[in-house]
Amino acid sequence: MKRIRTPAAGIVSLGLMLACSNAFGQGQSQGSADTKTAATVPDSAKGAVEVKLTEYKIEMPTSVSAGTTTFKVTNTGDETHGFEIEGNGIEVALKPRLKKGESGSLQVDLKPGTYKVYCPVLGHKRRGMSRDLTVK
Numbered sequence: 722m723k724r725i726r727t728p729a730a731g732i733v734s735l736g737l738m739l740a741c742s743n744a745f746g747q748g749q750s751q752g753s754a755d756t757k758t759a760a761t762v763p764d765s766a767k768g769a770v771e772v773k774l775t776e777y778k779i780e781m782p783t784s785v786s787a788g789t790t791t792f793k794v795t796n797t798g799d800e801t802h803g804f805e806i807e808g809n810g811i812e813v814a815l816k817p818r819l820k821k822g823e824s825g826s827l828q829v830d831l832k833p834g835t836y837k838v839y840c841p842v843l844g845h846k847r848r849g850m851s852r853d854l855t856v857k
């Protein structure tokens with residue numbers, strides 16, 4: 722009995738595979754390009770927010786605008802303090818923590834909503850280093 726060869730079927734399926742992988746690859750590279758653009762926005766181009774940490778409170782505005790925000794954090798107290806922001810699926814901490822007189826900055830892409838801002842040093846949150854931040 723003679724076998725029916727179907728070389729055309731093989732070519733078609735190979736073509737489909739190439740088309741699919743090409744479309745997938747484009748989607749992927751576009752996604753990572755967007756992420757890269759957001760991460761390389763210079764500090765000065767977007768909102769900067771001054772934050773002061775002391776015993777035991779966080780001084781900063783109660784609301785900020787949505788978008789890439791740079792928190793410029795200064796420890797004006799005597800103990801070591803930290804700065805962490807949590808909410809809407811993000812949790813970002815300033816690293817390393819700040820000793821007396823030190824400052825650092827933390828860039829976060831904020832979406833509208835309510836976030837918790839606190840000092841992650843053990844016991845400080847409970848003593849008052851915790852507050853809400855509204856992003857509009």
Ligand SMILES: [Cu+2]
Nearest residue numbers: 802840842845
């Ligand atoms: Cu603290």
